[in-house]
Amino acid sequence: PKALSTCLNLLLDSNRVDLARKLLLHAKRDLTRKPNVCVFNILVKYHCKNGDLDSAFEIVEEMRNSEFSYPNLVTYSTLMDGLCRNGRVKEAFDLFEEMVSRDHIVPDPLTYNVLINGFCRGGKPDRARNVIQFMKSNGCYPNVYNYSALVDGLCKVGKLEDAKGVLAEIKGSGLKPDAVTYTSLINFLCRNGKSDEAIELLEEMKENGCQADSVTFNVLLGGLCREGKFEEALDMVEKLPQQGVYLN
């Protein structure tokens, strides 16, 4: 089943769906190679990626009927993410509750993050904040992914000060903001003609021991160029190799 999962992922990633189907049919016939949870989860994810949630739910039904696998936390998180990416956050939350009550599965920070991102994509970071409150009340501690998602959600609706507040909250809770956290803020500044403030943040992240990566610089370079600061941009590009950063 391990080899099967790996092969399926490779085939689906390269869009060889026909071959993936054949492979799966063979595996189902072979008693020693029964598809396990991981294999099913890969299929669920594949259908979600195509926005075909009906098929994804069919796979889950198949899992429930199978002797060899049953929906687990990954299955639910994947499905919830598929729903959220299609704007169906309410249903994702219903599914979350079903997961807990019907299958007695305990959500982890990643599961909550799917909901946080669902709300943020919908331009409702306040709801996302409620999810963080909710997970805490369930004894689940938010990680940097959770907070970064919220920071980005706040930036996307222009609430820079609130986003900075969350940055402080991250530090206060003993977590370390990472390049993703900072890049969301830098991105907002760059898109609003504030590359100078963005560069201040870049300095701040360095002081906090956080290494900027290629996405951070991509964003910064875009901001500088948009403001016509081409010399500064070139200067920045020239200094990238010394920082071990290579643009893609």
Added chain:
RNA sequence: ACGCGGCU
């Protein structure tokens, strides 16, 4: 071997 956050 399977699920979540930043640019495109």
